[in-house]
Amino acid sequence: MLLHEHLPHGLRQKLRDEGMVLREECMGSHHEQLDLSLRLEHHPPGQPSALVAYLDYSLYDGVPSIQMIRCLRPRRGWATVLVEHLQRMNPNCGIRWGHLVSPEAVAWHASLSFETTDSVHKADFERLADLEKEKAAASAVICPGGVFDPTAWSPELAEKQLRLEDEIDGLRWTLRDRQPTFKRLRLPEEINSRPDKTAEANPAPHHRKKSSP
Numbered sequence: 001m002l003l004h005e006h007l008p009h010g011l012r013q014k015l016r017d018e019g020m021v022l023r024e025e026c027m028g029s030h031h032e033q034l035d036l037s038l039r040l041e042h043h044p045p046g047q048p049s050a051l052v053a054y055l056d057y058s059l060y061d062g063v064p065s066i067q068m069i070r071c072l073r074p075r076r077g078w079a080t081v082l083v084e085h086l087q088r089m090n091p092n093c094g095i096r097w098g099h100l101v102s103p104e105a106v107a108w109h110a111s112l113s114f115e116t117t118d119s120v121h122k123a124d125f126e127r128l129a130d131l132e133k134e135k136a137a138a139s140a141v142i143c144p145g146g147v148f149d150p151t152a153w154s155p156e157l158a159e160k161q162l163r164l165e166d167e168i169d170g171l172r173w174t175l176r177d178r179q180p181t182f183k184r185l186r187l188p189e190e191i192n193s194r195p196d197k198t199a200e201a202n203p204a205p206h207h208r209k210k211s212s213p
C-alpha cells in the first residue's frame with residue numbers, strides 16, 4: 001500500500017524530489033497480531049528500484065512493536081522518516097522499541113526527540129482513583145479504625161460498596177495493560193510549529209536537511 005497521501009506536505013515533497021516511494025506491506029497475521037513492514041524504495045527514472053530502508057513491526061492490541069529497522073544508505077535521515085511515520089500512524093500510543101543492540105541503533109535512538117503525552121485512558125485512570133477513594137471512605141464508615149461497627153452498617157451503604165467494587169473491577173480489567181501516559185516520538189511538523197527557543201539554538205539532529213539519497 002502506498003502511503004504518500006497520509007504524509008505531511010513537506011515530507012511528501014522530499015520523497016518525490018529524491019525519487020523515493022514509501023509503502024507498507026502486510027507480511028502475515030496470527031492470533032490478532034499483524035506483521036507489517038514499512039519500506040522505503042528509491043525509484044530512479046529508467047533504472048531498477050532499490051530498497052533503501054525498512055522497518056518491520058508487529059501490531060498487537062493497537063500497539064506497534066519494532067522487530068527490525070535497517071537502513072542501507074545510512075545517515076540521510078531515512079530510518080527517522082520511517083519511525084516518525086510509524087508514530088504518525090499510531091498517534092495514541094507509544095512505540096515499543098525492542099532491543100536496539102547495535103551501537104548505531106543506540107546512537108540513532110538517542111538522537112530522537114520524545115515527549116510524555118496523556119493516553120486516551122487517562123480519564124479512566126482518574127475515575128479509577130476517585131472510585132477507590134470513595135470505596136475507602138465507605139469502608140472507613142463501616143469499619144472506623146479498622147473495627148466493624150454494626151451500627152454504622154446499612155443496606156444502602158452495602159449496596160454502594162458493591163456498586164463501587166463492580167465498577168472498580170471493571171475498570172481494573174479494562175486498564176490492565178494500559179498506561180495513563182505514554183512516551184511519544186515528537187514529529188518534525190510539531191517541532192517546527194512550536195516556538196521553542198532551545199530547539200532553535202540546538203536543532204534536533206534528525207530534523208536537519210538531508211542531501212541526496
Ligand SMILES: CC(C)(COP(=O)(O)OP(=O)(O)OC[C@H]1O[C@@H](n2cnc3c(N)ncnc32)[C@H](O)[C@@H]1OP(=O)(O)O)[C@@H](O)C(=O)NCCC(=O)NCCS
Nearest residue numbers: 069070071074075076077078079080102104105107108111
Ligand atoms: C540504526 C540505523 C537503522 C539508523 O539508520 P539511519 O537511516 O542511518 O539513521 P538516520 O539517518 O535517521 O539518523 C538520524 C540520527 O541518528 C544518529 N545516528 C544514526 N546513525 C548513527 C551512527 N552510526 N553513529 C552515530 N550517530 C548515529 C545521528 O544523530 C543521526 O543524525 P545525523 O546523521 O544528522 O548526525 C542504521 O544504522 C542501521 O540500519 N543499522 C544496522 C541495523 C540495526 O542495527 N538495526 C537496529 C536493530 S533493530
